[in-house]
Amino acid sequence: MPVTPFHLLVIIPLKAIAPRRFSWGVFALTNVVIDLEPITYCLITLYPSHRYFHTIIGATLIAILCATYGRRLCELAIKTLHGELQDKEVRWLGKASIGNTAAWSGALIGAWSHLLLDSLMHEDIKPLSPFTDENPLLGVISIGNFLKTKH
Numbered sequence: 001m002p003v004t005p006f007h008l009l010v011i012i013p014l015k016a017i018a019p020r021r022f023s024w025g026v027f028a029l030t031n032v033v034i035d036l037e038p039i040t041y042c043l044i045t046l047y048p049s050h051r052y053f054h055t056i057i058g059a060t061l062i063a064i065l066c067a068t069y070g071r072r073l074c075e076l077a078i079k080t081l082h083g084e085l086q087d088k089e090v091r092w093l094g095k096a097s098i099g100n101t102a103a104w105s106g107a108l109i110g111a112w113s114h115l116l117l118d119s120l121m122h123e124d125i126k127p128l129s130p131f132t133d134e135n136p137l138l139g140v141i142s143i144g145n146f147l148k149t150k151h
Helices: 005-009 012-017 026-041 055-085 087-093 100-121 143-147
Strands: none
Touching: 026 055, 055 100, 087 100, 087 143
């Protein structure tokens, strides 16, 4: 599910509850980076489209990368926004820095929640690879039932 609002909106309550302990920017960046893999494979029409980034090891490595380097990228984006906004809007946006805890929680929760959600609905995901090729979460929740409308 390449970069859908479903991934990005699911965690907004956590940001509201603990704004200084969670970076939504790093969370979103982590989700986008993870989905670069299936987007690339879909564009060049290779199957499976969900490969290494959609494993617990791959997702964790992406989280480490995003917490370490993505934090600075997100801070730069916030500082750029600060320059574009008026004073009262800047106060609402908050400080232009992201703490270690916020960066790491955003990246790790982003990576693992992404893997969890995608594992529920994509049959080509092997979240526990290289240990097993099974996806124990596939079909646990029937996504089709949520999409059906009653007449």
